[in-house]
Amino acid sequence: GSGGTVFVGAGIGGGAGTSLGAETQISNSLIDGNSATGGRLNTSTSNLPASLGAGGGVSSALGSFVFDITDVLPASTVTLNGDTITHNTAQGGSIAGPSVVGGDGLGGGVAGISNAAITISGSTLSGNTAIGGAAGSAGGNGLGGGAYNDATSSYAVSNTLITRNLAARGGLHGRGIGGGVYNLGVFTVDTSTSIVLNSATDGSNNSFGV
Secondary structure (H helix, E strand, O other): OEOOOOOEOOEEOOOEEEEOOOEEEEEOOEEEOOEEEOOOOOOOOOOOOEOOEEOOOEEEEOOOOEEEOOEEOOOEEEEEEOOEEEOOEEEOOOEOOOOOEOOOEEOOOEEEEOOEEEEEEOOEEEOOEEEOOOEOOEOOOEEOOOEEEOOOOEEEEEOOEEEOOEEEOOOOOOOEEOOOEEEOOEEEEOOOOEEEOOEEOOOOOOEEOO
16 A cells, blocks of 8 residues: 555554544543654654654554555544543654754643544643654754644634643754644634733743644
């Protein structure tokens, strides 16, 4: 197959998740105290991400996978309605060595990676953390304490509170950006959604790219 991203030593979806074109619906639930942690001591000889930790609470990943030219999966889909997603952590893995970089932590609460579609309504994302892993030469990045969205994915968020989340660097040269939300793709919010009182070690306390 092709069309998806390959991860080396990744931890994805600490509390719940979906992948490969599947659909998950979660309603009126508490998703609390979970972690998605990248593996330790992983390295990659190409541009593939190593030791990634993503979606401490919930993840949606690896949609639109192509098995052959006639069999293409849809986007991986997560729908959250009336949920509380709190105290979850996405932690990049630690990598030893003088010339390597720690793994990234993406989306302490929720992460959309590689052709994901996420809908959030009437929910709260609070007290979640995305933190990069430690390494010999440079710490990993912590991106999107509350929610992370990559360039291939989308969010539609309504009547939701995203607050008191943290994005933190894993060490020297790492970056912690987007305490509430870190977005590279399509991220729509309505006027009833609040992204407030979040923190990031290196900028965009509440949101990046929204």
